[in-house]
Amino acid sequence: MITAGVDIGSTSSKVVVLAEGEKILNKVIIPVGAGSSGPARAFEQSIREVNLSREDIKRVIATGYGRNTFTGADQQITEITCHARGVYELVPGVKTIIDIGGQDAKAIGIGKGGTVSNLIMNDKCAAGTGRFLEVMSRILEINIEDLADLAALAKNEISISNTCTVFAESEVISQLSTGTSREDVAAGIVQSVVGRVAGLVKRIGVQCEVVMTGGVCLNWMIIKVMEKELAVPVIASPMAQLTGALGAALLAFESAS
Amino acid sequence: MPEKLTSRNLLNQLQTRHYTNAYAAKIKGQLVGWATSIFPQEFCETMDLTVVYPENHAAAVAAKRGALPLLEQAESEGYSMDLCSYARINLAYMKSQAAEIPIPLPDFILCCNNICNTLIKWYENIAAELNIPMILIDVPYNHGYEPTPAAIDYIKSEFGECIRQLEKITGRPFNHEGFRKVMILSNENSRAWKRVLDLNQAVPAPLNGFELFNYMSQMVCARGRQETGELLKLLIEELEEKIKLGKSCYEDGEKCRVMWDGIACWPHIKHNFKAFAKNGINIVCSSYPEAWVLLYEPGNLDELAKVYSMIGNNTCMEYQADKREREVKNFKLDGILFHVNRSCKVMDFMQYEQQRLVAARTGVSIMNFDGDQADPRNFAAAQFETRLEALKEIVAHHKSAKKSKEVTNNDPA
Ligand code: SF4
Numbered sequence A: 001m002i003t004a005g006v007d008i009g010s011t012s013s014k015v016v017v018l019a020e021g022e023k024i025l026n027k028v029i030i031p032v033g034a035g036s037s038g039p040a041r042a043f044e045q046s047i048r049e050v051n052l053s054r055e056d057i058k059r060v061i062a063t064g065y066g067r068n069t070f071t072g073a074d075q076q077i078t079e080i081t082c083h084a085r086g087v088y089e090l091v092p093g094v095k096t097i098i099d100i101g102g103q104d105a106k107a108i109g110i111g112k113g114g115t116v117s118n119l120i121m122n123d124k125c126a127a128g129t130g131r132f133l134e135v136m137s138r139i140l141e142i143n144i145e146d147l148a149d150l151a152a153l154a155k156n157e158i159s160i161s162n163t164c165t166v167f168a169e170s171e172v173i174s175q176l177s178t179g180t181s182r183e184d185v186a187a188g189i190v191q192s193v194v195g196r197v198a199g200l201v202k203r204i205g206v207q208c209e210v211v212m213t214g215g216v217c218l219n220w221m222i223i224k225v226m227e228k229e230l231a232v233p234v235i236a237s238p239m240a241q242l243t244g245a246l247g248a249a250l251l252a253f254e255s256a257s
Numbered sequence B: 001m002p003e004k005l006t007s008r009n010l011l012n013q014l015q016t017r018h019y020t021n022a023y024a025a026k027i028k029g030q031l032v033g034w035a036t037s038i039f040p041q042e043f044c045e046t047m048d049l050t051v052v053y054p055e056n057h058a059a060a061v062a063a064k065r066g067a068l069p070l071l072e073q074a075e076s077e078g079y080s081m082d083l084c085s086y087a088r089i090n091l092a093y094m095k096s097q098a099a100e101i102p103i104p105l106p107d108f109i110l111c112c113n114n115i116c117n118t119l120i121k122w123y124e125n126i127a128a129e130l131n132i133p134m135i136l137i138d139v140p141y142n143h144g145y146e147p148t149p150a151a152i153d154y155i156k157s158e159f160g161e162c163i164r165q166l167e168k169i170t171g172r173p174f175n176h177e178g179f180r181k182v183m184i185l186s187n188e189n190s191r192a193w194k195r196v197l198d199l200n201q202a203v204p205a206p207l208n209g210f211e212l213f214n215y216m217s218q219m220v221c222a223r224g225r226q227e228t229g230e231l232l233k234l235l236i237e238e239l240e241e242k243i244k245l246g247k248s249c250y251e252d253g254e255k256c257r258v259m260w261d262g263i264a265c266w267p268h269i270k271h272n273f274k275a276f277a278k279n280g281i282n283i284v285c286s287s288y289p290e291a292w293v294l295l296y297e298p299g300n301l302d303e304l305a306k307v308y309s310m311i312g313n314n315t316c317m318e319y320q321a322d323k324r325e326r327e328v329k330n331f332k333l334d335g336i337l338f339h340v341n342r343s344c345k346v347m348d349f350m351q352y353e354q355q356r357l358v359a360a361r362t363g364v365s366i367m368n369f370d371g372d373q374a375d376p377r378n379f380a381a382a383q384f385e386t387r388l389e390a391l392k393e394i395v396a397h398h399k400s401a402k403k404s405k406e407v408t409n410n411d412p413a
Helices: A038-048 A079-090 A130-139 A144-152 A165-177 A182-204 A220-230 A240-256 B007-027 B042-046 B054-063 B067-076 B085-096 B118-130 B149-170 B176-199 B209-222 B226-244 B266-278 B301-309 B317-330 B345-362 B381-410
Strands: A002-008 A013-019 A023-030 A057-063 A096-100 A105-110 A116-121 A210-213 A234-236 B032-035 B050-052 B108-112 B134-137 B256-261 B281-286 B335-341 B365-371
Touching: A002 A038, A002 A079, A002 A240, A013 A038, A013 A240, A023 A038, A023 A240, A038 A057, A057 A079, A057 A240, A079 A096, A079 A105, A079 A116, A079 A210, A079 A240, A079 B381, A096 A182, A105 A182, A116 A182, A116 B365, A116 B381, A130 A144, A130 A165, A130 A182, A144 A182, A144 A220, A165 A182, A182 A220, A210 A220, A210 A240, A220 A234, B007 B032, B007 B050, B007 B209, B007 B226, B042 B149, B042 B176, B050 B054, B054 B067, B054 B085, B054 B209, B054 B266, B067 B085, B085 B118, B108 B118, B118 B134, B134 B149, B149 B301, B176 B209, B176 B226, B209 B226, B209 B266, B209 B281, B256 B317, B256 B381, B266 B281, B266 B381, B281 B381, B317 B345, B335 B345, B335 B381, B345 B365, B365 B381
Parallel strands: A002 A057, A096 A210, A210 A234, B032 B050, B032 B108, B108 B134, B256 B281, B256 B335, B335 B365
Antiparallel strands: A002 A013, A013 A023, A096 A105, A105 A116
16 A cells, blocks of 8 residues: 655655555655645646556645645645654654654654653744744855854854844844854854753653654754753654654554554 | 524623713712622622622723823833733723723722732822822731631621621611622522533533633623523523534534633734634633622621632642632543733732643643733734644643553553
């Protein structure tokens, strides 16, 4: 049986196509998300590349912020449950998941069998989310993927006192204009996000294994600083931003079997 | 044949009458008061005074999507966005009186800070702007489980002062026999209101939480009145009938039972209702309508002081956690949805610790969402929907895990 998971985030669309709930047939990431043609294109590409048609896919589950607008799905499940399922498959000993998404950050406690036992999400604003990193990278004129390498070169990391993304933006601009190095600013940005998110994780209680998912877990500096902040090892999900789509495909297999 | 009067129709009639009567009284030259939502109404009811409740009015304005112009007006006059949105709406209304539902301006103010201290400055401001008298019942915060004897004595002394001030404002003596009667009636109504809330312990619950919020307005505005008793009697009959028939308030049945913690999100109430209904999640109880169950022995002023002192926001962590724990059990709750309300700081500050305590004691699933009781700008529909659906998924997992455990335990092999 073939199933698929489509994870539609605010900035990207991810698809995993799965055979018998075990073998990944294809995975696709397209850097446009909810409200665009991205989700449909990503899905279409993911099945075409492995010579399948929609009829061959027994069940499709959509997840992520755009889950309710994707018409090709049989069911919608939130990214919380899908990430939990995906991580549990990849790291069965997982007890705590950290997911920094485009619009929100979550700390998820995992109970027996990979179910969600506890969940805390960020309040009020974009501080501590992927959007914050994106805005800051733009000011530093770098790609978000290069933020970690830049931050690693810091000599005197600055502290960003504003949590509000808009205020932090002007704080960073004024730091740069008074001569603070881009490296020190980059390290400050990483610390600011980690500080906010670690607060969420501590609230649900840090339990190993701690796994970080989503695109942000590709930022090795964030993982390193998070480990320091939580004083435990933090594992980057082996499928990073595809973890939610994998979870959705697995849940599709389980509900169809 | 005339259509049968339903409690919903009667509620609408009573609420409309509440506002039109207030206006009529003002036009006739009678005194009109503005009171905080949990002021000991027994005193003004005894004096047969017309009183309207700005918090209730602000909620009604927000539910009719009329809040934004008033909020913007308040902000342009210099009130901070961080101020409670009820206060901003009302302070703007005081100046412009621009709202679909009008209320007359007050001749006196009745303020009791048993829910927060924002109220004192807000109402002092009105009294100063309109140059009218203000009666304040200052209620100390309960750091212990119950008010201390000193706090009770202090509140009672203020009751005495309140009577003196009311006599001065109206030029009429306070009728102590009438006071007793009002207390008896208020208790009857509170008991009936508690019965309404408790009937929702039935599975499936006969009433959805959004309806509870609507009926609640009658308890805010007229819990010392005869007609409120009639409304509640009718409502109880309807609910008992529904329970007998095993009828859920949702056609597809009730899949998940939750408590709504905090104030309603009035500007988005329709959206919220639809999102709940779509997921088969019912709000079977809430800390919000429960605040108007005020029971005491009529004539016993110590108890009157105590009951008005022990309003949710004014009680300690332990007391609040015990109450929530009881509710999780009595209402067979699957989850609690906490409204992290940008307006109501006093409530928010206690929520996180409450969540931790209640989850540890009961294992109930907990979820938060960000919103505001009356400022439509502080709410994101997509975030709300995701969190509500996540709560439903978590509850479903817990239920199926529990079931499979039961099956394993009962398996003779
Ligand atoms: S909503 Fe909160 S802050 Fe506003 S008046 Fe009520 S208790 Fe006070």
